[in-house]
Amino acid sequence: MCTRVLWNTNDLAVLTGRSMDWPESTQPLIVGFPSGRDRDGSRPTGIVADPNPLRWTSRYASLVTTVYGLGTVDGLNEAGLAGHGLYLNETDFGPRDPAKPGVQAGLWLQYLLDQADTVAEALRLMDEIQPVKVSAHGRDANLHVALEDAGGDSAIIEFAQGRAVVHHGRQFTLMTNDPTYDEQLNLLSLQDFSHPSREMPLPGNVNPVDRFQRAAYYSALLPTPGSQREAIASVMAIMRNVSVPFGAPYGDFGVYNTEYRTVTDLTNRMYFFELTTSPNVVWVDMDRLKLDDTPVAVDPYDQSLIGDITDRFAPREMAF
Template sequence: MCTRVLWNTNDVIVLTGRTMDWPESTQPVIVGFPRGRDRDGSNPAGLVSDPNPLRWTSQYASLVTTIYGLGTVDGLNEAGLAGHGLYLESTDFGPRDPAKPGVQAGLWLQYLLDQADTVAEALRLMDEIQVLKISAHGRDANLHLALEDAGGDSAIIEFGGAEPVIHHGAQYTLMTNDPTYDEQLKLLSLQDFSHPSRDMPLPGNVNPVDRFQRAAYYSALLPAPGSQREAIAGVMAIMRNVSVPFGAPYANFGVYNTEYRTVTDLTNRMYFFELSTSPNVVWIEMDRLKLDDGPVVVDPYDYSLVGDVTDRFTPRELPF
Protein backbone atom coordinates (compact mmCIF):
# COMPACT_ATOMS: atom_id res chain seq x y z
CA MET A 1 0.00 0.00 0.00
CA CYS A 2 2.32 2.82 1.20
CA THR A 3 2.30 6.56 1.90
CA ARG A 4 4.58 9.40 0.73
CA VAL A 5 4.95 12.84 2.36
CA LEU A 6 7.16 15.63 0.96
CA TRP A 7 8.16 18.57 3.17
CA ASN A 8 9.46 21.30 0.87
CA THR A 9 8.22 24.40 2.71
CA ASN A 10 10.67 24.70 5.61
CA ASP A 11 13.83 26.83 5.47
CA VAL A 12 16.26 24.08 6.49
CA ILE A 13 16.07 21.06 4.14
CA VAL A 14 13.87 19.30 1.60
CA LEU A 15 12.67 15.98 3.02
CA THR A 16 10.50 13.09 1.92
CA GLY A 17 9.10 10.27 4.02
CA ARG A 18 7.57 7.03 2.78
CA THR A 19 6.17 3.82 4.21
CA MET A 20 6.39 0.44 2.49
CA ASP A 21 3.23 -1.54 3.19
CA TRP A 22 3.00 -5.07 1.78
CA PRO A 23 1.58 -8.49 2.77
CA GLU A 24 5.03 -10.07 3.04
CA SER A 25 8.66 -9.02 3.21
CA THR A 26 9.82 -7.35 0.00
CA GLN A 27 13.33 -8.65 0.80
CA PRO A 28 14.75 -5.10 0.86
CA VAL A 29 18.45 -4.44 0.39
CA ILE A 30 19.94 -0.94 0.58
CA VAL A 31 22.31 -0.52 -2.37
CA GLY A 32 24.79 2.11 -3.48
CA PHE A 33 25.18 2.03 -7.27
CA PRO A 34 28.09 3.82 -9.00
CA ARG A 35 27.63 5.98 -12.07
CA GLY A 36 28.66 4.40 -15.37
CA ARG A 37 26.67 1.19 -14.83
CA ASP A 38 25.24 -0.45 -17.96
CA ARG A 39 21.63 -1.56 -17.67
CA ASP A 40 19.03 -3.36 -19.76
CA GLY A 41 15.32 -2.63 -19.30
CA SER A 42 14.46 -6.32 -19.56
CA ASN A 43 16.80 -7.38 -16.75
CA PRO A 44 17.09 -9.35 -14.54
CA ALA A 45 17.52 -11.95 -17.25
CA GLY A 46 14.30 -13.65 -18.25
CA LEU A 47 12.00 -11.33 -16.30
CA VAL A 48 10.45 -9.96 -19.49
CA SER A 49 10.96 -10.84 -23.14
CA ASP A 50 10.85 -7.72 -25.26
CA PRO A 51 12.01 -6.95 -28.80
CA ASN A 52 13.10 -3.40 -27.98
CA PRO A 53 14.43 -3.18 -24.40
CA LEU A 54 15.73 0.15 -23.17
CA ARG A 55 19.50 0.15 -22.68
CA TRP A 56 21.42 2.86 -20.87
CA THR A 57 24.55 3.76 -18.92
CA SER A 58 23.90 5.52 -15.63
CA GLN A 59 25.01 9.14 -15.46
CA TYR A 60 24.52 9.43 -11.69
CA ALA A 61 25.33 7.31 -8.68
CA SER A 62 22.32 6.29 -6.62
CA LEU A 63 21.41 5.02 -3.17
CA VAL A 64 18.29 2.87 -3.28
CA THR A 65 16.20 0.20 -1.61
CA THR A 66 15.58 -2.78 -3.86
CA ILE A 67 12.53 -5.04 -4.01
CA TYR A 68 12.76 -8.84 -4.43
CA GLY A 69 16.12 -8.37 -6.15
CA LEU A 70 14.23 -7.30 -9.30
CA GLY A 71 14.56 -3.52 -9.18
CA THR A 72 14.25 -0.33 -7.18
CA VAL A 73 11.29 0.97 -5.22
CA ASP A 74 12.79 3.89 -3.27
CA GLY A 75 15.90 6.07 -3.17
CA LEU A 76 17.84 9.08 -4.41
CA ASN A 77 20.77 9.97 -6.65
CA GLU A 78 23.86 12.10 -6.18
CA ALA A 79 22.24 15.06 -7.99
CA GLY A 80 19.45 15.31 -5.40
CA LEU A 81 16.60 13.61 -7.28
CA ALA A 82 14.57 11.10 -5.28
CA GLY A 83 11.70 8.77 -6.09
CA HIS A 84 9.29 6.29 -4.57
CA GLY A 85 7.24 3.51 -6.13
CA LEU A 86 3.83 2.95 -4.52
CA TYR A 87 1.07 0.48 -5.36
CA LEU A 88 -1.94 1.56 -7.44
CA GLU A 89 -4.45 -1.17 -8.26
CA SER A 90 -5.83 0.59 -11.35
CA THR A 91 -2.42 0.90 -13.05
CA ASP A 92 -2.56 0.07 -16.76
CA PHE A 93 0.64 0.60 -18.77
CA GLY A 94 -1.30 0.17 -22.01
CA PRO A 95 -0.57 -1.91 -25.13
CA ARG A 96 3.05 -2.32 -26.16
CA ASP A 97 4.31 0.28 -28.61
CA PRO A 98 7.35 -1.45 -30.15
CA ALA A 99 8.69 1.88 -31.42
CA LYS A 100 9.52 2.93 -27.86
CA PRO A 101 12.26 1.25 -25.82
CA GLY A 102 10.73 -0.68 -22.92
CA VAL A 103 11.76 -0.80 -19.26
CA GLN A 104 10.25 -3.29 -16.84
CA ALA A 105 8.32 -1.67 -13.99
CA GLY A 106 10.89 -2.63 -11.36
CA LEU A 107 13.58 -0.65 -13.18
CA TRP A 108 11.39 2.35 -14.06
CA LEU A 109 12.46 4.37 -11.02
CA GLN A 110 16.08 3.22 -11.30
CA TYR A 111 16.23 4.48 -14.90
CA LEU A 112 15.05 7.95 -13.86
CA LEU A 113 17.50 8.10 -10.95
CA ASP A 114 20.31 6.97 -13.25
CA GLN A 115 19.65 9.59 -15.92
CA ALA A 116 17.91 12.66 -14.44
CA ASP A 117 19.05 15.38 -12.05
CA THR A 118 15.68 17.11 -11.61
CA VAL A 119 11.99 16.27 -11.70
CA ALA A 120 11.64 18.23 -14.94
CA GLU A 121 14.36 16.16 -16.62
CA ALA A 122 12.82 12.91 -15.37
CA LEU A 123 9.47 13.89 -16.90
CA ARG A 124 11.17 14.69 -20.20
CA LEU A 125 12.69 11.19 -20.22
CA MET A 126 9.23 9.69 -19.80
CA ASP A 127 8.38 10.79 -23.36
CA GLU A 128 11.02 8.43 -24.74
CA ILE A 129 10.18 5.13 -23.01
CA GLN A 130 7.41 2.66 -22.26
CA VAL A 131 7.01 0.98 -18.89
CA LEU A 132 6.42 -2.78 -19.10
CA LYS A 133 4.24 -4.74 -16.73
CA ILE A 134 5.86 -7.44 -14.60
CA SER A 135 4.77 -9.74 -11.78
CA ALA A 136 6.70 -10.84 -8.72
CA HIS A 137 5.76 -13.40 -6.08
CA GLY A 138 2.36 -13.80 -7.70
CA ARG A 139 1.48 -10.08 -7.66
CA ASP A 140 1.52 -7.53 -10.45
CA ALA A 141 3.86 -4.54 -10.10
CA ASN A 142 1.08 -1.97 -10.42
CA LEU A 143 3.17 1.08 -9.61
CA HIS A 144 2.73 4.81 -9.62
CA LEU A 145 5.74 7.02 -8.90
CA ALA A 146 6.36 10.06 -6.76
CA LEU A 147 9.42 12.15 -7.67
CA GLU A 148 11.00 15.16 -5.97
CA ASP A 149 14.28 17.05 -6.21
CA ALA A 150 16.51 19.18 -4.01
CA GLY A 151 14.82 22.32 -5.30
CA GLY A 152 11.48 21.16 -3.88
CA ASP A 153 9.84 20.30 -7.20
CA SER A 154 7.50 17.31 -7.24
CA ALA A 155 5.60 15.06 -9.62
CA ILE A 156 3.21 12.14 -9.43
CA ILE A 157 3.16 9.76 -12.43
CA GLU A 158 0.31 7.30 -12.97
CA PHE A 159 -0.73 5.10 -15.87
CA GLY A 160 -4.39 4.56 -16.69
CA GLY A 161 -3.60 3.59 -20.26
CA ALA A 162 -0.84 4.06 -22.80
CA GLU A 163 -0.08 7.65 -21.77
CA PRO A 164 1.04 8.72 -18.28
CA VAL A 165 -1.12 11.01 -16.17
CA ILE A 166 1.25 13.50 -14.55
CA HIS A 167 0.71 15.99 -11.73
CA HIS A 168 3.75 18.28 -11.73
CA GLY A 169 4.35 21.01 -9.16
CA ALA A 170 5.73 21.65 -5.70
CA GLN A 171 2.18 21.58 -4.28
CA TYR A 172 1.85 17.81 -4.83
CA THR A 173 3.36 16.69 -1.54
CA LEU A 174 1.11 13.81 -0.43
CA MET A 175 0.36 10.42 -1.93
CA THR A 176 -1.03 7.03 -0.90
CA ASN A 177 -2.58 4.34 -3.10
CA ASP A 178 -6.06 3.92 -4.54
CA PRO A 179 -8.02 5.80 -5.68
CA THR A 180 -6.17 7.60 -8.50
CA TYR A 181 -4.40 10.84 -7.65
CA ASP A 182 -7.17 12.98 -9.17
CA GLU A 183 -9.54 11.39 -6.70
CA GLN A 184 -7.10 11.76 -3.82
CA LEU A 185 -6.86 15.49 -4.46
CA LYS A 186 -10.64 15.74 -4.23
CA LEU A 187 -10.36 14.43 -0.68
CA LEU A 188 -8.43 17.55 0.29
CA SER A 189 -11.11 19.75 -1.25
CA LEU A 190 -13.69 18.22 1.09
CA GLN A 191 -11.87 19.40 4.22
CA ASP A 192 -9.30 22.17 4.66
CA PHE A 193 -6.32 20.75 6.54
CA SER A 194 -4.22 23.89 6.11
CA HIS A 195 -5.43 25.19 9.50
CA PRO A 196 -5.73 22.08 11.70
CA SER A 197 -7.04 22.27 15.23
CA ARG A 198 -7.73 19.91 18.10
CA ASP A 199 -11.44 20.08 17.29
CA MET A 200 -11.07 18.99 13.66
CA PRO A 201 -12.38 15.46 13.06
CA LEU A 202 -9.60 13.23 11.76
CA PRO A 203 -9.99 9.88 9.94
CA GLY A 204 -8.27 7.14 11.90
CA ASN A 205 -8.47 4.03 9.75
CA VAL A 206 -5.57 2.38 7.91
CA ASN A 207 -7.04 2.51 4.41
CA PRO A 208 -5.38 4.78 1.79
CA VAL A 209 -8.08 7.46 1.97
CA ASP A 210 -7.79 7.91 5.73
CA ARG A 211 -3.99 7.78 5.64
CA PHE A 212 -3.95 10.48 2.94
CA GLN A 213 -6.08 12.83 5.01
CA ARG A 214 -4.17 12.08 8.19
CA ALA A 215 -0.87 12.80 6.43
CA ALA A 216 -2.29 16.16 5.29
CA TYR A 217 -3.39 17.05 8.82
CA TYR A 218 -0.08 16.26 10.52
CA SER A 219 2.00 17.78 7.72
CA ALA A 220 0.17 21.05 8.31
CA LEU A 221 1.04 20.82 12.02
CA LEU A 222 4.81 20.45 11.56
CA PRO A 223 6.60 23.29 13.37
CA ALA A 224 9.43 25.20 11.72
CA PRO A 225 12.53 23.08 12.38
CA GLY A 226 15.56 24.54 14.10
CA SER A 227 17.90 21.97 12.60
CA GLN A 228 18.23 19.08 10.17
CA ARG A 229 17.78 16.69 13.09
CA GLU A 230 14.47 18.24 14.13
CA ALA A 231 13.16 18.26 10.56
CA ILE A 232 13.98 14.58 10.03
CA ALA A 233 12.37 13.62 13.34
CA GLY A 234 9.23 15.52 12.36
CA VAL A 235 8.81 13.71 9.05
CA MET A 236 9.58 10.33 10.61
CA ALA A 237 6.89 10.99 13.22
CA ILE A 238 4.32 11.49 10.45
CA MET A 239 5.38 8.30 8.69
CA ARG A 240 4.95 6.37 11.93
CA ASN A 241 1.51 7.90 12.35
CA VAL A 242 0.33 6.74 8.92
CA SER A 243 1.88 3.27 9.24
CA VAL A 244 -0.16 0.08 9.53
CA PRO A 245 0.77 -1.72 12.79
CA PHE A 246 3.06 -4.67 12.20
CA GLY A 247 1.34 -8.04 12.60
CA ALA A 248 -2.20 -6.65 12.49
CA PRO A 249 -4.58 -8.91 10.49
CA TYR A 250 -5.54 -6.28 7.93
CA ALA A 251 -4.74 -8.28 4.78
CA ASN A 252 -8.20 -9.84 4.76
CA PHE A 253 -9.64 -6.47 3.71
CA GLY A 254 -6.86 -5.44 1.39
CA VAL A 255 -4.65 -3.29 3.63
CA TYR A 256 -1.14 -4.47 4.39
CA ASN A 257 1.27 -4.04 7.27
CA THR A 258 4.12 -1.54 7.12
CA GLU A 259 7.43 -3.31 6.56
CA TYR A 260 9.67 -0.24 6.72
CA ARG A 261 9.81 3.56 6.69
CA THR A 262 12.34 5.84 5.02
CA VAL A 263 13.16 9.54 5.18
CA THR A 264 15.21 11.06 2.35
CA ASP A 265 17.16 14.27 2.92
CA LEU A 266 17.56 15.66 -0.59
CA THR A 267 19.53 18.71 0.54
CA ASN A 268 22.32 16.75 2.22
CA ARG A 269 21.91 13.47 0.30
CA MET A 270 21.21 11.38 3.39
CA TYR A 271 18.91 8.37 3.64
CA PHE A 272 17.21 7.15 6.82
CA PHE A 273 15.68 3.68 7.13
CA GLU A 274 13.56 2.11 9.89
CA LEU A 275 12.23 -1.46 9.91
CA SER A 276 8.89 -1.87 11.63
CA THR A 277 10.26 -5.00 13.32
CA SER A 278 13.26 -3.23 14.85
CA PRO A 279 13.58 -0.21 17.17
CA ASN A 280 16.78 0.86 15.38
CA VAL A 281 16.96 3.68 12.85
CA VAL A 282 19.90 3.55 10.43
CA TRP A 283 21.16 6.21 8.07
CA ILE A 284 23.61 6.67 5.22
CA GLU A 285 25.56 9.69 4.02
CA MET A 286 25.60 9.11 0.29
CA ASP A 287 28.59 11.35 -0.38
CA ARG A 288 30.75 9.09 1.82
CA LEU A 289 29.92 5.82 0.05
CA LYS A 290 32.89 4.15 -1.61
CA LEU A 291 31.62 3.19 -5.06
CA ASP A 292 34.84 2.98 -7.08
CA ASP A 293 34.77 -0.82 -7.23
CA GLY A 294 31.08 -1.32 -8.01
CA PRO A 295 27.81 -1.70 -6.07
CA VAL A 296 27.86 -1.90 -2.28
CA VAL A 297 25.07 -3.14 -0.04
CA VAL A 298 23.83 -3.31 3.50
CA ASP A 299 21.11 -5.65 4.75
CA PRO A 300 18.51 -3.72 6.78
CA TYR A 301 17.43 -6.99 8.39
CA ASP A 302 20.77 -7.13 10.19
CA TYR A 303 19.39 -6.15 13.59
CA SER A 304 22.85 -5.25 14.88
CA LEU A 305 22.80 -2.12 12.69
CA VAL A 306 22.00 1.20 14.31
CA GLY A 307 22.85 4.83 13.57
CA ASP A 308 25.27 5.78 10.80
CA VAL A 309 25.94 2.65 8.71
CA THR A 310 27.74 4.35 5.79
CA ASP A 311 30.93 2.43 6.61
CA ARG A 312 29.10 -0.91 6.96
CA PHE A 313 28.43 -1.37 3.23
CA THR A 314 30.15 -4.28 1.51
CA PRO A 315 30.65 -5.04 -2.21
CA ARG A 316 28.07 -7.20 -3.95
CA GLU A 317 27.12 -7.69 -7.58
CA LEU A 318 23.40 -7.41 -8.37
CA PRO A 319 21.37 -8.81 -11.27
CA PHE A 320 20.40 -5.39 -12.61
Protein backbone atom coordinates in the same frame (compact mmCIF):
# COMPACT_ATOMS: atom_id res chain seq x y z
CA MET B 1 0.28 0.01 -0.32
CA CYS B 2 2.56 2.72 1.14
CA THR B 3 2.56 6.48 1.81
CA ARG B 4 4.79 9.33 0.64
CA VAL B 5 5.08 12.78 2.29
CA LEU B 6 7.24 15.62 0.94
CA TRP B 7 8.25 18.57 3.16
CA ASN B 8 9.54 21.33 0.87
CA THR B 9 8.38 24.42 2.81
CA ASN B 10 10.98 24.68 5.56
CA ASP B 11 14.22 26.66 5.15
CA LEU B 12 16.47 23.88 6.38
CA ALA B 13 16.17 20.95 3.97
CA VAL B 14 13.94 19.26 1.40
CA LEU B 15 12.77 16.05 3.05
CA THR B 16 10.63 13.12 1.99
CA GLY B 17 9.20 10.29 4.03
CA ARG B 18 7.84 7.00 2.70
CA SER B 19 6.43 3.84 4.22
CA MET B 20 6.51 0.42 2.58
CA ASP B 21 3.40 -1.68 3.26
CA TRP B 22 3.38 -5.24 1.89
CA PRO B 23 2.02 -8.68 2.86
CA GLU B 24 5.49 -10.24 3.16
CA SER B 25 9.08 -9.13 3.33
CA THR B 26 10.20 -7.44 0.12
CA GLN B 27 13.73 -8.68 0.93
CA PRO B 28 15.05 -5.11 0.87
CA LEU B 29 18.68 -4.20 0.42
CA ILE B 30 20.07 -0.69 0.73
CA VAL B 31 22.36 -0.44 -2.28
CA GLY B 32 24.81 2.13 -3.55
CA PHE B 33 25.16 2.00 -7.33
CA PRO B 34 28.09 3.76 -9.02
CA SER B 35 27.63 5.85 -12.12
CA GLY B 36 28.63 4.32 -15.44
CA ARG B 37 26.64 1.12 -14.86
CA ASP B 38 25.15 -0.49 -17.98
CA ARG B 39 21.53 -1.61 -17.66
CA ASP B 40 18.93 -3.42 -19.74
CA GLY B 41 15.27 -2.56 -19.19
CA SER B 42 14.16 -6.17 -19.73
CA ARG B 43 16.43 -7.61 -17.05
CA PRO B 44 16.93 -9.29 -14.62
CA THR B 45 16.83 -12.20 -17.04
CA GLY B 46 13.57 -14.09 -16.93
CA ILE B 47 11.46 -11.23 -15.60
CA VAL B 48 10.25 -10.01 -18.99
CA ALA B 49 11.12 -10.59 -22.64
CA ASP B 50 10.80 -7.39 -24.65
CA PRO B 51 11.09 -6.64 -28.40
CA ASN B 52 12.75 -3.27 -27.80
CA PRO B 53 14.30 -3.10 -24.31
CA LEU B 54 15.57 0.22 -23.07
CA ARG B 55 19.35 0.15 -22.64
CA TRP B 56 21.32 2.84 -20.87
CA THR B 57 24.47 3.72 -18.95
CA SER B 58 23.85 5.50 -15.67
CA ARG B 59 24.92 9.14 -15.52
CA TYR B 60 24.59 9.41 -11.75
CA ALA B 61 25.41 7.29 -8.74
CA SER B 62 22.39 6.35 -6.65
CA LEU B 63 21.50 5.10 -3.17
CA VAL B 64 18.35 2.98 -3.25
CA THR B 65 16.25 0.35 -1.52
CA THR B 66 15.62 -2.66 -3.72
CA VAL B 67 12.62 -4.99 -3.89
CA TYR B 68 13.12 -8.76 -4.19
CA GLY B 69 16.53 -8.05 -5.73
CA LEU B 70 14.76 -7.31 -9.01
CA GLY B 71 14.40 -3.54 -9.03
CA THR B 72 14.29 -0.27 -7.13
CA VAL B 73 11.38 1.06 -5.11
CA ASP B 74 12.90 4.02 -3.23
CA GLY B 75 16.02 6.19 -3.18
CA LEU B 76 17.97 9.20 -4.41
CA ASN B 77 20.86 10.04 -6.70
CA GLU B 78 23.98 12.14 -6.27
CA ALA B 79 22.44 15.03 -8.25
CA GLY B 80 19.63 15.51 -5.73
CA LEU B 81 16.70 13.70 -7.38
CA ALA B 82 14.71 11.23 -5.29
CA GLY B 83 11.87 8.88 -6.13
CA HIS B 84 9.44 6.40 -4.64
CA GLY B 85 7.46 3.60 -6.26
CA LEU B 86 4.11 2.93 -4.56
CA TYR B 87 1.36 0.46 -5.37
CA LEU B 88 -1.66 1.60 -7.42
CA ASN B 89 -4.05 -1.18 -8.37
CA GLU B 90 -5.59 0.91 -11.17
CA THR B 91 -2.27 1.23 -13.01
CA ASP B 92 -2.62 0.44 -16.71
CA PHE B 93 0.57 0.72 -18.77
CA GLY B 94 -1.46 -0.17 -21.89
CA PRO B 95 -0.53 -2.52 -24.73
CA ARG B 96 3.16 -2.71 -25.54
CA ASP B 97 4.23 -0.14 -28.16
CA PRO B 98 7.43 -1.63 -29.62
CA ALA B 99 8.28 1.74 -31.17
CA LYS B 100 9.22 2.95 -27.69
CA PRO B 101 12.01 1.38 -25.64
CA GLY B 102 10.50 -0.59 -22.75
CA VAL B 103 11.63 -0.76 -19.15
CA GLN B 104 10.21 -3.35 -16.77
CA ALA B 105 8.29 -1.64 -13.96
CA GLY B 106 10.83 -2.63 -11.31
CA LEU B 107 13.54 -0.64 -13.12
CA TRP B 108 11.35 2.35 -14.06
CA LEU B 109 12.41 4.38 -11.02
CA GLN B 110 16.03 3.26 -11.28
CA TYR B 111 16.19 4.54 -14.86
CA LEU B 112 15.02 7.99 -13.79
CA LEU B 113 17.49 8.12 -10.90
CA ASP B 114 20.28 6.98 -13.22
CA GLN B 115 19.63 9.60 -15.87
CA ALA B 116 17.89 12.70 -14.44
CA ASP B 117 19.05 15.44 -12.10
CA THR B 118 15.70 17.22 -11.66
CA VAL B 119 12.02 16.42 -11.74
CA ALA B 120 11.66 18.36 -14.99
CA GLU B 121 14.38 16.29 -16.66
CA ALA B 122 12.82 13.04 -15.42
CA LEU B 123 9.46 14.04 -16.91
CA ARG B 124 11.14 14.80 -20.22
CA LEU B 125 12.68 11.32 -20.24
CA MET B 126 9.25 9.79 -19.64
CA ASP B 127 8.17 10.92 -23.11
CA GLU B 128 10.72 8.56 -24.65
CA ILE B 129 10.01 5.26 -22.85
CA GLN B 130 7.24 2.87 -21.87
CA PRO B 131 7.10 1.08 -18.50
CA VAL B 132 6.21 -2.59 -18.92
CA LYS B 133 4.12 -4.51 -16.41
CA VAL B 134 5.83 -7.42 -14.66
CA SER B 135 5.04 -9.72 -11.74
CA ALA B 136 7.12 -10.99 -8.87
CA HIS B 137 6.26 -13.41 -6.08
CA GLY B 138 2.78 -13.78 -7.55
CA ARG B 139 1.94 -10.07 -7.48
CA ASP B 140 1.87 -7.49 -10.26
CA ALA B 141 4.14 -4.45 -10.10
CA ASN B 142 1.29 -1.95 -10.48
CA LEU B 143 3.28 1.15 -9.65
CA HIS B 144 2.84 4.86 -9.64
CA VAL B 145 5.91 7.00 -8.95
CA ALA B 146 6.52 10.13 -6.89
CA LEU B 147 9.56 12.27 -7.68
CA GLU B 148 11.13 15.27 -5.99
CA ASP B 149 14.39 17.17 -6.30
CA ALA B 150 16.66 19.28 -4.13
CA GLY B 151 14.90 22.43 -5.31
CA GLY B 152 11.60 21.19 -3.87
CA ASP B 153 9.91 20.43 -7.20
CA SER B 154 7.58 17.41 -7.21
CA ALA B 155 5.69 15.17 -9.60
CA ILE B 156 3.31 12.23 -9.38
CA ILE B 157 3.25 9.91 -12.40
CA GLU B 158 0.42 7.42 -12.94
CA PHE B 159 -0.59 5.39 -15.97
CA ALA B 160 -4.21 5.08 -17.08
CA GLN B 161 -5.25 3.35 -20.32
CA GLY B 162 -1.63 3.37 -21.44
CA ARG B 163 -1.13 7.10 -21.00
CA ALA B 164 0.91 8.91 -18.38
CA VAL B 165 -1.10 11.16 -16.07
CA VAL B 166 1.28 13.67 -14.49
CA HIS B 167 0.73 16.05 -11.58
CA HIS B 168 3.73 18.39 -11.60
CA GLY B 169 4.36 21.11 -9.03
CA ARG B 170 5.64 21.79 -5.52
CA GLN B 171 2.10 21.49 -4.15
CA PHE B 172 1.86 17.75 -4.84
CA THR B 173 3.45 16.59 -1.61
CA LEU B 174 1.35 13.55 -0.66
CA MET B 175 0.70 10.14 -2.17
CA THR B 176 -0.75 6.84 -0.99
CA ASN B 177 -2.53 4.25 -3.17
CA ASP B 178 -5.97 3.80 -4.75
CA PRO B 179 -8.03 5.59 -5.88
CA THR B 180 -6.19 7.55 -8.57
CA TYR B 181 -4.47 10.81 -7.64
CA ASP B 182 -7.19 12.97 -9.19
CA GLU B 183 -9.77 11.30 -6.97
CA GLN B 184 -7.56 11.49 -3.88
CA LEU B 185 -7.22 15.25 -4.39
CA ASN B 186 -10.96 15.56 -4.88
CA LEU B 187 -11.65 13.70 -1.63
CA LEU B 188 -9.08 15.83 0.18
CA SER B 189 -10.80 19.02 -1.01
CA LEU B 190 -13.95 18.02 0.89
CA GLN B 191 -12.12 18.55 4.20
CA ASP B 192 -9.79 21.53 4.76
CA PHE B 193 -6.78 20.27 6.69
CA SER B 194 -4.73 23.42 6.03
CA HIS B 195 -5.75 24.83 9.44
CA PRO B 196 -5.80 21.80 11.75
CA SER B 197 -7.20 22.04 15.27
CA ARG B 198 -7.84 19.64 18.11
CA GLU B 199 -11.58 19.83 17.44
CA MET B 200 -11.19 18.76 13.81
CA PRO B 201 -12.32 15.15 13.24
CA LEU B 202 -9.47 13.14 11.76
CA PRO B 203 -9.81 9.98 9.62
CA GLY B 204 -8.24 7.16 11.58
CA ASN B 205 -8.47 4.09 9.39
CA VAL B 206 -5.52 2.41 7.64
CA ASN B 207 -7.02 2.56 4.14
CA PRO B 208 -5.26 4.73 1.53
CA VAL B 209 -7.83 7.56 1.61
CA ASP B 210 -7.64 7.98 5.38
CA ARG B 211 -3.85 7.77 5.36
CA PHE B 212 -3.72 10.43 2.61
CA GLN B 213 -5.90 12.78 4.63
CA ARG B 214 -4.12 12.08 7.90
CA ALA B 215 -0.80 12.83 6.20
CA ALA B 216 -2.22 16.15 5.04
CA TYR B 217 -3.38 17.01 8.58
CA TYR B 218 -0.06 16.25 10.26
CA SER B 219 1.98 17.86 7.46
CA ALA B 220 0.10 21.09 8.13
CA LEU B 221 1.16 20.87 11.81
CA LEU B 222 4.89 20.55 11.16
CA PRO B 223 6.83 23.10 13.28
CA THR B 224 9.79 25.08 12.01
CA PRO B 225 12.78 22.79 12.60
CA GLY B 226 15.71 24.04 14.61
CA SER B 227 18.12 21.45 13.24
CA GLN B 228 18.39 18.67 10.70
CA ARG B 229 17.81 16.19 13.52
CA GLU B 230 14.49 17.84 14.40
CA ALA B 231 13.44 17.97 10.75
CA ILE B 232 14.16 14.27 10.19
CA ALA B 233 12.32 13.37 13.39
CA SER B 234 9.31 15.44 12.32
CA VAL B 235 8.93 13.63 9.01
CA MET B 236 9.56 10.23 10.58
CA ALA B 237 6.83 10.96 13.13
CA ILE B 238 4.31 11.46 10.31
CA MET B 239 5.41 8.26 8.60
CA ARG B 240 4.89 6.34 11.83
CA ASN B 241 1.43 7.87 12.16
CA VAL B 242 0.36 6.77 8.68
CA SER B 243 1.90 3.30 8.98
CA VAL B 244 -0.18 0.13 9.17
CA PRO B 245 0.30 -1.75 12.47
CA PHE B 246 0.87 -5.49 12.65
CA GLY B 247 -2.25 -7.59 12.44
CA ALA B 248 -4.36 -5.54 10.01
CA PRO B 249 -6.64 -8.12 8.34
CA TYR B 250 -5.65 -8.12 4.68
CA GLY B 251 -8.91 -9.38 3.23
CA ASP B 252 -11.13 -6.96 5.14
CA PHE B 253 -8.93 -3.86 4.91
CA GLY B 254 -7.20 -4.41 1.58
CA VAL B 255 -3.99 -3.08 3.14
CA TYR B 256 -0.80 -4.64 4.47
CA ASN B 257 1.48 -4.17 7.45
CA THR B 258 4.28 -1.62 7.19
CA GLU B 259 7.65 -3.30 6.64
CA TYR B 260 9.86 -0.20 6.78
CA ARG B 261 9.95 3.59 6.69
CA THR B 262 12.48 5.92 5.08
CA VAL B 263 13.27 9.62 5.21
CA THR B 264 15.33 11.16 2.39
CA ASP B 265 17.20 14.43 2.95
CA LEU B 266 17.75 15.75 -0.57
CA THR B 267 19.60 18.87 0.61
CA ASN B 268 22.29 16.96 2.49
CA ARG B 269 22.04 13.72 0.47
CA MET B 270 21.32 11.54 3.48
CA TYR B 271 19.04 8.52 3.68
CA PHE B 272 17.36 7.28 6.88
CA PHE B 273 15.82 3.82 7.19
CA GLU B 274 13.67 2.27 9.93
CA LEU B 275 12.71 -1.40 9.79
CA THR B 276 9.48 -1.96 11.74
CA THR B 277 10.79 -5.19 13.28
CA SER B 278 13.95 -3.48 14.56
CA PRO B 279 14.37 -0.86 17.33
CA ASN B 280 17.14 0.86 15.38
CA VAL B 281 17.05 3.75 12.94
CA VAL B 282 20.00 3.68 10.52
CA TRP B 283 21.25 6.26 8.06
CA VAL B 284 23.67 6.72 5.18
CA ASP B 285 25.65 9.81 4.20
CA MET B 286 25.80 9.46 0.42
CA ASP B 287 28.69 11.92 0.12
CA ARG B 288 30.83 9.58 2.26
CA LEU B 289 29.76 6.37 0.55
CA LYS B 290 32.65 4.75 -1.28
CA LEU B 291 31.44 3.95 -4.79
CA ASP B 292 33.94 2.63 -7.31
CA ASP B 293 33.00 0.14 -10.04
CA THR B 294 30.99 -2.35 -7.99
CA PRO B 295 27.68 -1.87 -6.18
CA VAL B 296 27.86 -1.88 -2.39
CA ALA B 297 25.04 -2.89 -0.06
CA VAL B 298 23.81 -3.58 3.46
CA ASP B 299 20.95 -5.80 4.55
CA PRO B 300 18.65 -3.76 6.84
CA TYR B 301 17.51 -7.02 8.48
CA ASP B 302 20.98 -7.22 10.05
CA GLN B 303 20.08 -6.50 13.68
CA SER B 304 23.61 -5.27 14.46
CA LEU B 305 23.08 -2.16 12.37
CA ILE B 306 22.46 1.06 14.28
CA GLY B 307 23.05 4.74 13.63
CA ASP B 308 25.40 5.80 10.85
CA ILE B 309 26.00 2.73 8.66
CA THR B 310 27.86 4.47 5.83
CA ASP B 311 31.00 2.47 6.60
CA ARG B 312 29.13 -0.85 6.85
CA PHE B 313 28.52 -1.22 3.11
CA ALA B 314 30.27 -4.08 1.36
CA PRO B 315 30.62 -5.01 -2.35
CA ARG B 316 27.67 -7.02 -3.64
CA GLU B 317 26.76 -8.42 -7.03
CA MET B 318 23.33 -7.23 -8.15
CA ALA B 319 21.09 -8.68 -10.86
CA PHE B 320 20.45 -5.24 -12.38
